Amino acid sequence: MKKIIIFMQMLVLAVVLFSGCGTETDSSEKGPGHTSDTATDTQTDSTENTVYTVVITDQDKEAVQGCIVNFCDDSSCMAVVSDKHGTAQYSGAAYPYHIQVVKVPDGYSYDTSKEYIAEENGCKLNVTVVKD
Numbered sequence: 001m002k003k004i005i006i007f008m009q010m011l012v013l014a015v016v017l018f019s020g021c022g023t024e025t026d027s028s029e030k031g032p033g034h035t036s037d038t039a040t041d042t043q044t045d046s047t048e049n050t051v052y053t054v055v056i057t058d059q060d061k062e063a064v065q066g067c068i069v070n071f072c073d074d075s076s077c078m079a080v081v082s083d084k085h086g087t088a089q090y091s092g093a094a095y096p097y098h099i100q101v102v103k104v105p106d107g108y109s110y111d112t113s114k115e116y117i118a119e120e121n122g123c124k125l126n127v128t129v130v131k132d
Contacts, residue, residue, distance in 0.1 A: 049091040050122040054099060056086040058108065058131040063087075067110075067129070068103040071118075094120045104129050 052071055056064045063086030070077040071090040079102070080088040090097070099116045110129040118125070 050094040050120070052090045052092075052097055052099065052118050052122055053124045054080075054082070054088045054101070054127060055124065056082050056088070056101065056104075056127045056129060058129055060131070062131075064105065064108060064129055066105040067101055067108075070098075070100045070102050072098040072100070094122070096120050099125060101127055101129075107132050 054069045056067045056069075058064055063082075063084065065082055065084045065086065067082040067086075067088065069080050069082065069088035071080065071092075072078075073095050078090055078092075080090055082088040095118075097118045099118055100112070100114065101110055102112055104110045104112075108129045108131055110127075116125055
């Protein structure tokens with residue numbers, strides 16, 4: 001019974017919804033459940049920078065504030081904290097950034113080894129964390 005509960009918790013942790021973002025990569029393994037989706041429209045801000053957005057909610061679709069999301073290129077990372085709407089947004093040069101939720105607030109669980117590769121033309125990624 002305990003193994004079934006642990007398995008179910010792992011399944012819930014693996015729930016990630018995509019809405020026009022790049023390829024999911026898992027630094028520990030790529031196997032069944034490995035998914036990808038691509039952006040269809042370029043997202044830009046008023047300065048013509050490309051916009052990359054991560055929206056973080058819990059299993060009840062409630063926004064989660066205080067998650068730390070890294071947007072990384074080949075030489076550096078920009079850490080962004082999700083706001084009261086659960087949104088972490090980075091605006092910069094078009095690039096296939098590696099996006100990773102590296103920390104969630106106390107009371108929430110998430111597999112921080114998951115990484116996503118954004119499309120160069122911007123994306124919106126929906127991530128679900130588990131409220132303990």
